[in-house]
Amino acid sequence: MGFDISRIITLSLFAATLRMTTPILFATLGGIFSSHTGIFHVGLEGLLDIAAFFAVVGSVRTGSPWGGLLYAIVACLVASLVFAVVHLEMKANEIIVGLAMNIFATGLTNFLLVAILDAVGFYQSPEIIGFSQVNIPVLKDIPVISELLSGHFPLVYFSFLFVLIVYILLYRTPFGFHLRAVGEKIEAAEAVGIDPKKIKYIGLLICGVLCALGGTFLSLSYLNLFSENMTAGRGWVALAAINFGEMKPLRSLIACLIFGFADALALRLQQFGLPSQIVLMLPYVSTLIVLIASAISRESKKTTPSKPQKGGQEVEAAV
Amino acid sequence: MKNNSLKTPFKTRLKAILVETFTQVANYAIILLLSLLVGAVVIYLTGKDPIAAYQALWKGAFGNWYKVTDTLDRSTVLIFSGLAAAVAFRTSIFNLGLEGQLYIGAFAAALVGFTVKGLPAVVHIPLCLLAGALAGGIWSLPPILFKLKWKVPVMVPTLMLNYIGILFTSYLIAFPFKDPTAQMAGSPVLEATARLPKLIQGHTVNIGFPLALAAMFLVHWFMFRTKMGYELRMVGYNPDFAASTGLPVNRSALLAMMISGMLVGLGGSIVIMGFFGRFMGGFSVGYGWDGMMISLLAQNHPLGVLPASLFYAALANGALTMQSLTGVPQTVVDMVKGTIMFFVTVQVFSSAIRRRLSTWVSTSAE
Numbered sequence: 001m002g003f004d005i006s007r008i009i010t011l012s013l014f015a016a017t018l019r020m021t022t023p024i025l026f027a028t029l030g031g032i033f034s035s036h037t038g039i040f041h042v043g044l045e046g047l048l049d050i051a052a053f054f055a056v057v058g059s060v061r062t063g064s065p066w067g068g069l070l071y072a073i074v075a076c077l078v079a080s081l082v083f084a085v086v087h088l089e090m091k092a093n094e095i096i097v098g099l100a101m102n103i104f105a106t107g108l109t110n111f112l113l114v115a116i117l118d119a120v121g122f123y124q125s126p127e128i129i130g131f132s133q134v135n136i137p138v139l140k141d142i143p144v145i146s147e148l149l150s151g152h153f154p155l156v157y158f159s160f161l162f163v164l165i166v167y168i169l170l171y172r173t174p175f176g177f178h179l180r181a182v183g184e185k186i187e188a189a190e191a192v193g194i195d196p197k198k199i200k201y202i203g204l205l206i207c208g209v210l211c212a213l214g215g216t217f218l219s220l221s222y223l224n225l226f227s228e229n230m231t232a233g234r235g236w237v238a239l240a241a242i243n244f245g246e247m248k249p250l251r252s253l254i255a256c257l258i259f260g261f262a263d264a265l266a267l268r269l270q271q272f273g274l275p276s277q278i279v280l281m282l283p284y285v286s287t288l289i290v291l292i293a294s295a296i297s298r299e300s301k302k303t304t305p306s307k308p309q310k311g312g313q314e315v316e317a318a319v
Numbered sequence: 320m321k322n323n324s325l326k327t328p329f330k331t332r333l334k335a336i337l338v339e340t341f342t343q344v345a346n347y348a349i350i351l352l353l354s355l356l357v358g359a360v361v362i363y364l365t366g367k368d369p370i371a372a373y374q375a376l377w378k379g380a381f382g383n384w385y386k387v388t389d390t391l392d393r394s395t396v397l398i399f400s401g402l403a404a405a406v407a408f409r410t411s412i413f414n415l416g417l418e419g420q421l422y423i424g425a426f427a428a429a430l431v432g433f434t435v436k437g438l439p440a441v442v443h444i445p446l447c448l449l450a451g452a453l454a455g456g457i458w459s460l461p462p463i464l465f466k467l468k469w470k471v472p473v474m475v476p477t478l479m480l481n482y483i484g485i486l487f488t489s490y491l492i493a494f495p496f497k498d499p500t501a502q503m504a505g506s507p508v509l510e511a512t513a514r515l516p517k518l519i520q521g522h523t524v525n526i527g528f529p530l531a532l533a534a535m536f537l538v539h540w541f542m543f544r545t546k547m548g549y550e551l552r553m554v555g556y557n558p559d560f561a562a563s564t565g566l567p568v569n570r571s572a573l574l575a576m577m578i579s580g581m582l583v584g585l586g587g588s589i590v591i592m593g594f595f596g597r598f599m600g601g602f603s604v605g606y607g608w609d610g611m612m613i614s615l616l617a618q619n620h621p622l623g624v625l626p627a628s629l630f631y632a633a634l635a636n637g638a639l640t641m642q643s644l645t646g647v648p649q650t651v652v653d654m655v656k657g658t659i660m661f662f663v664t665v666q667v668f669s670s671a672i673r674r675r676l677s678t679w680v681s682t683s684a685e
Contacts, residue, residue: 042474090665095413095474096615100660103612107653114648115365236478243472277490284479284486291476295469 011147013268018152019222020267021260022159023048023231026214027238028245028252029159029166030207035247036170037196037203038183042098043083044211045235046105050075051215053109056128056226057116065131065220072212079105080208084201102235110228122227130224131155153221155213162210167249179203211235233284240287244294255290262286338676346669350662358655362647372647379640380633386640388522392594394625394632395524396421396603398531399586400610401617401624402538403579408611408619409542410575411555416459416477417583417607419484424455424584425591426488429506429598430496432513432591443512448588455584456577458484463576467569481607489600498597506598515593527589532625534582539621541578551575583607604635612656616663631656 027044034041051072058071083101086092110121117123131153140150170176181189182199189196214234219226237259245252266282359369380390400417407414428451435443462476489504498507515525542548554561554571562568586606591598609631616630617623634656638649662668 086661086665092664092666096664099415099611100657100664103608103660104657107650107657111361111648111650111654114650115361233478233482236475240475240479243475275490275494277486277493281483281486284482288476288479288483291471292465292469295465295471299469 008268008272011144013264015148016264016267017257017261018156020263021256022156023214023217024234024238024241024259025159025253025256026210026217027235028241028256029162029249030210031238031242032166032247032249032252033203034207035242036179036183037200038186039087039094039200039204041207042095043101044238045231045233046102047076047079047208047211048215048218048231048235049105049109050079051212052219052230053112053226055216055219056123059129059220060127063129065129068220069216072216073209076208076212077205080204084204088197088200124225128224130220153217155217155221158213163249163253170249237283237287240291244290258286258290259283338673342669342672342676345672349668350659353662354655354658357658358651361651361654367645367647372641372645375641375644376637380637385522386636388519388524390629390632390636391528392524393636394628395527395531396586396590396606397609397613397628397631398535398624400583400606401613401628402535402621403583404611404614405617405619405621405624406538406542406575406582407579408614409555410551410571411558412463412572412575413474414459414477414576414579415474416462416480417610418603419481420455420458420580420583421587421603421607422488423458423484424451425587426491426598427451427454428588429509429591432509433507436510438512440512443510444515447513447592448585451584451588452581455587456581459576459580463573467572492598492600501597504600508597509592513592514596515589523594525593527593530589534585535621535625542621547574583610612660616659
């Protein structure tokens with residue numbers, strides 16, 4: 001094909017990796033909160049979709065990307081509250097509610113796109129005010145590092161900062177301890193006076209806020225537009241990252257970076273004349289590979305103790 | 320209601336059956352009315368007349384004989400994907416990959432349809448359908464094999480294969496099988512012998528619809544009247560129990576997934592062979608996703624898939640007419656669908672009705 005690796009693997013590819021990691025990372029951190037309370041949240045994709053849409057609406061209405069972010073957060077909080085009430089109060093299956101939320105989100109955004117913005121499937125306008133890039137004072141003068149780390153959108157820095165915040169919140173605060181207790185041993189948590197329902201509500205709402213940040217990044221950074229399917233499965237990719245990271249923020253970050261790199265590489269390779277349809281499979285194929293790799297490593301870890309293996313192993317297989 | 324003892328008096332049992340029937344009917348009536356009401360409020364809020372909009376919707380779905388057969392045609396693929404979802408969900412396998420399996424199946428059918436030449440239609444059509452079913456079935460297998468081999472959760476891989484499958488078919492029609500004469504991205508036109516014959520002259524509905532009905536009864540028979548179907552349901556109901564009683568859990572999972580993929584692959588093939596006549600990029604407007612909603616609406620019961628599919632088809636066709644006649648955007652229907660999904664998920668009404676009626680049953684038992 002006549003291109004060499006050195007032209008593909010460049011500093012700007014790694015800078016793009018950080019950028020493409022951001023939305024997945026936010027959704028992953030959000031999903032980590034709900035996962036720790038024992039809720040497998042399939043509705044992340046829908047939350048990202050809702051956030052991306054309302055961020056655009058908010059940006060147009062308020063004339064500021066931060067206004068857009070506020071709209072997105074409010075929308076995601078409402079959606080998460082509905083999820084919480086339906087799952088926790090009405091006892092509906094979390095997976096069905098999550099799927100319903102994704103479908104409802106598609107319907108809602110498609111409809112409101114026509115009703116509010118008078119557009120079908122796609123909305124782009126100079127009225128959408130996106131975030132602008134931030135140059136970090138000292139970093140921007142250092143040659144290599146400036147290209148890699150400076151000049152990103154604010155939410156990119158936030159997302160990586162949030163990895164630390166989430167880590168501290170989960171492992172260094174009483175709240176994090178309560179949250180993990182509810183997910184790991186609900187009876188024990190109840191016995192020491194923790195209200196599991198309250199914790200689950202809080203977990204789901206935090207998840208909503210983090211997904212709002214991720215969705216806002218999708219529509220108000222880099223490309224200022226909203227389009228149908230712009231989330232492109234990132235909510236599901238985030239679930240794979242949580243699975244890989246075993247709900248730990250730092251480990252999940254590694255998976256997010258892999259997926260971000262695959263995304264960035266796919267964008268990059270398209271410019272080299274490779275068929276876009278094949279190249280765009282890259283993020284999804286890499287997600288599959290990471291999922292399988294983490295499952296295999298978990299299996300090999302598990303087989304070391306000489307526990308009688310009967311039935312139990314096969315059982316999980318069916319679900 | 321539970322009939323837990325043979326000693327239950329006949330009268331009470333009869334009442335229990337009546338209660339269950341009434342509960343279901345009332346439940347669906349309330350869900351339907353409330354969802355349409357939500358749609359009406361939304362239409363009203365956008366400044367349009369909801370009654371005129373719904374009249375146009377009805378006209379578009381069942382207004383005349385042509386519209387009725389159009390709706391039947393539209394429901395065909397939905398029945399297939401609804402059945403596909405029902406078989407998987409009944410076995411507790413969240414096959415979210417229906418959309419990808421549909422595309423792969425449809426492409427395989429089209430491939431046999433435009434490359435194989437000189438066959439009579441009676442051979443060519445079944446051959447295409449077989450190719451579509453097999454391709455859909457095979458495409459559904461990797462996630463379940465990953466699950467059985469390494470315990471990878473099924474949901475995310477099935478979903479990833481949606482994207483991969485759709486991208487792959489769009490690659491195939493953009494490069495190796497590109498038809499340079501096609502206006503939109505599409506495969507070459509199918510041979511005439513691979514096109515599904517029309518059921519009625521001048522109407523869109525083709526033999527795919529009776530095939531869908533046959534598939535529905537076959538799936539029902541399989542799930543409720545055969546040993547393998549029983550195993551599938553038991554595995555879905557309680558995998559631990561199924562395994563401890565020696566039921567083939569792994570085989571059932573594999574079988575359910577394969578059947579699911581084959582059914583939805585058939586559905587895709589029929590759209591291509593019956594309606595489009597060539598494989599088109601993006602031809603499915605979420606048929607796979609609709610199938611999942613249809614199955615949930617039908618409480619994963621094969622026979623319930625028919626009314627649910629007809630309802631969805633009517634909404635889809637009616638919405639087009641509604642948009643052109645009254646200017647109400649057809650995406651309103653997505654809102655109605657979402658609301659239905661919400662009420663079905665929550666099941667508030669059926670449990671409330673049941674609670675009211677259960678007092679009636681218990682008092683009569685004394």
